Amino acid sequence: xxxxxxxxxxxxxxxxxxxxxxxxxxxxxxxxxxxxxxxxxxxxxxxxxxxxxxxxxxxxxxxxxxxxxxxxxxxxxx
Amino acid sequence: xxxxxxxxxxxxxxxxxxxxxxxxxxxxxxxxxxxxxxxxxxxxxxxxxxxxxxxxxxxxxxxxxxxxxxxxxxxxxxxxxxxxxxxxxxxxxxxxxxxxxxxxxxxxxxxxxxxxxxxxxxxxxxxxxxxxxxxxx
Numbered sequence: 001x002x003x004x005x006x007x008x009x010x011x012x013x014x015x016x017x018x019x020x021x022x023x024x025x026x027x028x029x030x031x032x033x034x035x036x037x038x039x040x041x042x043x044x045x046x047x048x049x050x051x052x053x054x055x056x057x058x059x060x061x062x063x064x065x066x067x068x069x070x071x072x073x074x075x076x077x078x
Numbered sequence: 079x080x081x082x083x084x085x086x087x088x089x090x091x092x093x094x095x096x097x098x099x100x101x102x103x104x105x106x107x108x109x110x111x112x113x114x115x116x117x118x119x120x121x122x123x124x125x126x127x128x129x130x131x132x133x134x135x136x137x138x139x140x141x142x143x144x145x146x147x148x149x150x151x152x153x154x155x156x157x158x159x160x161x162x163x164x165x166x167x168x169x170x171x172x173x174x175x176x177x178x179x180x181x182x183x184x185x186x187x188x189x190x191x192x193x194x195x196x197x198x199x200x201x202x203x204x205x206x207x208x209x210x211x212x213x214x215x
Contacts, residue, residue, distance in 0.1 A: 004128070006126060006128050006196065006198065007126050007198035007200075007209060007211075008198070008209040008211065011209075047211075047212075049196075051128075051131055051196070054128075054130050054131035054134050054135075055131070055134070056194075070128055070131065070196070072128065072196060072198070073198070073209070073211045074211045074212035075192070075193070075194065075195060075196050075197055075198060075211075075212075076192075076197070076198050076199045076209075076210040076211055076212060077125070077127075077132075077156060077168070077191055077192060077195045077196075077197025077198070077199070078109055078156075078167070078168050078188060078191050078192040078195075078197075
């Protein structure tokens with residue numbers, strides 16, 4: 001699946017996007033664990049919001065092949 | 079009408095579209111890039127967007143406002159990219175039969191946008207660039 005990073009998170013990781021294989025039935029929480037071990041700066045990052053296919057998602061949201069997952073800090077538009 | 083725009087939006091154009099609806103009131107909120115924040119001068123502002131999701135989230139917020147307050151139509155225009163102090167960052171217009179619902183729906187869209195739309199501001203100051211995260215009144 002595709003993982004997208006935005007704003008300060010993108011800057012901290014030096015990465016806007018990557019792809020990742022996860023076992024079927026994996027949830028957002030497992031994805032976050034995998035990403036934290038892959039990217040140490042993620043561990044102390046602070047509050048993160050998660051969206052799956054352009055919609056906010058909770059930690060127990062199931063993931064499927066082809067999903068686009070976005071991770072980003074609290075928003076500040078307006 | 080929901081748009082992310084990279085040049086200063088035309089309020090006249092947005093107003094024109096709403097006036098055709100023969101409504102009695104249009105409430106407006108116009109957000110401007112401020113010149114200082116917490117005692118620091120701001121030289122410019124950058125706005126980053128997760129465009130696909132921002133458009134969808136703003137569309138959802140617009141739909142909620144129309145349904146909750148029974149207003150006719152709402153327009154949201156948000157800038158992305160680099161902005162100068164004094165430029166327009168956000169325009170919200172709400173057209174309604176009467177003023178009270180128009181003001182309420184306008185406020186609702188503004189507060190929900192600040193809470194939910196995946197947009198981020200980065201303030202360029204003489205001491206460096208600072209990401210704004212979360213609500214700042």
